[in-house]
Amino acid sequence: MPRTELEYPKEPYGTVKRYSPRASYALRTIHTIINTSTILHVSFNDPQSPFPTILPMLGQMGSFSRPSADEGDVLDLYLHGYVSSRLINISRQPSNTSSASDAPPSSPPGLPVCIAASHLDGLVLALTPNAHSYNYRSAVLFGHATLVSDPSERLYAMQLITDGVVPGRWEGSRVPPNKGELSSTSVLKVRIATGSAKIREGPPGDDRADKEDKSVTGRVWTGVVPVYQVLGEPVAGPYNEVTEVPGYLGEYVRETNAVTKEAAFEAARKIVVKKGGEDE
């Protein structure tokens, strides 16, 4: 795919202010972090509450109008959550184009939301507490959420999200959903306004004064503890009657475990060329 990588616009509210060499605005980077995240955190304002609210939800990015689009393309975020009834009720109110009083009148329909995904890749243990850090990949998206009313788009999103948990699971389960299942499922679609990613990898980086102090370096262990998520051996449920774990599932477990572990160790060992400035 030899083409220019698309980037999100740098809006003031979406710009990474600190350690900006670690920031990325590339759609592909951001969408990949979102799509490989098992849990997304979705924030919105409930007019009844003095606080913003965060709900943990499931989501995947895709394009209903062009299903073949990949992660480098312009995509929508589809959300489905256990606890999203409040969010769904609020996004249903047509007047709720924005809960911030100073939003421009031209803002698109839907509830303004922020979505965050964060992968921890390692504990970075430096000589001083201040230089401690994490290796991580995090992404944040800003956009407007509306309820999906078209049944075929809802079906598309349900399959996208189910296959996002375990690829092939949709076909491997009892589908299509019946009428009751289809009508009881609420799916939110977020039209993305902008977003950004931040990635930190590599070993610790301390100040020179500490690195040259033998009384410190001789006593304090420095390095990275790689961190990764593992999928354990599948545990059959009480009414399971299929004796063998299906191929698509076993394969997904093995492949995911190999990739995430490798990525965490790779991040720990990465040689990072400093661009100057703080390295925390």
Add this chain to the structure above:
Amino acid sequence: MPRTELEYPKEPYGTVKRYSPRASYALRTIHTIINTSTILHVSFNDPQSPFPTILPMLGQMGSFSRPSADEGDVLDLYLHGYVSSRLINISRQPSNTSSASDAPPSSPPGLPVCIAASHLDGLVLALTPNAHSYNYRSAVLFGHATLVSDPSERLYAMQLITDGVVPGRWEGSRVPPNKGELSSTSVLKVRIATGSAKIREGPPGDDRADKEDKSVTGRVWTGVVPVYQVLGEPVAGPYNEVTEVPGYLGEYVRETNAVTKEAAFEAARKIVVKKGGEDE
């Protein structure tokens, strides 16, 4: 500790609306989920932005005035983040007692924030996509964030957060921080208004019609894929001179790995007594 467990008040904005048998308001449950979370997601409103903002941050709950308090006690949340400069600037503005226009005039000082922590414990694979779920432990807190100005409270919070990453790391590193380090570190303290937790464990729970359909149960594997975070073998950094991984670190890696794996498998196998209603 034979005493009544404290609970957070059930405010309308903090009440778990769906599948409420899974909800908990116990301080001990909520604080434990927060304190064992490597990354917290913090949401706030930036008056310059039409969207709420989420930042991934590090945090630990504690009590500066009574350091011996445990997780069942009334505690404050101390936050320290790589990317918190925007949040810190906003919380510094004395006028910013609330960005929601309808906040009661009596609301405490500080920036209204929401903090979420979510642990994924398993992929729950049911007969139908609709009955799919996660095993998880999630918590959400609502409160007001202010900047900690007292240097000794900042020092307390820095140690609390550092030892939250790896217990014993504070003493195992070059401490105390020098003047420059102490003054350059910003710590936020969140006075908690309320919070809640939600926990799901156990095998899948499908509708009876699907469980009694042999053409479905004979074809679809059902059960749980346990999910847990692993700390890998520590990787020494380029200027490390301590040949042995220190005892507190090796021990923490081993113990954490044993506990988290065991918890994920235990959740997968848990027999859950249904209280009626949907089981998703």
